[in-house]
Amino acid sequence: MAIGNPGGLHGSISGGYVSGINRMIRGDQTGREMNCIQTDAAISPGNSGGALVNMYGQIIGITSSKYVSSSYEGLGFAITINDAKPIIEELIANGHISGRFKVGITFYEITEEQSKATGLPRGLLIDSMDENCDISRSGLREHDIIVEIEGDKVVDYDTFMAAIKGHNKGAGDKVKARAVRIDEKDDKKRETIPFEFTLVEDTSGDY
Secondary structure: OOOEEEHOOOOEEOOOOEEEEEEEOOOOOOOOOEEEEEEEOOOOOOOOEEEEEOOOOOOOEEEEEEEOOOOOOOOOOEEEEEHHHHHHHHHHHHHHOOEEEOOEEEEEEEOHHHHHHHOOEEEEEEEEEOOHHHHHOOOOOOEEEEEOOOOEEOOHHHHHHHHHHHHOOOOEEEEEEEEEEEOOHHHHHHHEEEEEEOOOEOOOOOO
């Protein structure tokens, strides 16, 4: 059962089955992967963040997300309580999760299909940069496309994070990277931009 306040309706409960476990789900807002329980219990704005409870009244997860599409129904997800509990305890104690970092960008992934259609290289197309993060002072610009991290090719979020973690980079570490800059007047003109930025410790408390 998923418990919450969808639409401001206090104490609403929706029931369903556990459809799967150990589903690695990446949220649109944070981009972070979470180990989730899949359920077909209805999850709506207002009960996300609430408890997913089993038939014995035990909290087994914290409802977090669902697939939103006319093509899908009954695909809801909850962060497992085994993953959520230590995070909750550390948030209570410290206000944030120690050891986490943030880059400071929002981006769009250029997929293989988009690359073929537009001629743009695969990578992360920068939409915006956080002025409080070091990457905003690296010489990178909006609409540049990050294609390489520490010599490793980057084509999407997963390869981006794998390159950072694969080189044992964490908060406070410098990261060397390359981006492709497309000329605004002539998209055939391209320039490879080397840049360097420092990973910033994430003390936001967001999960």
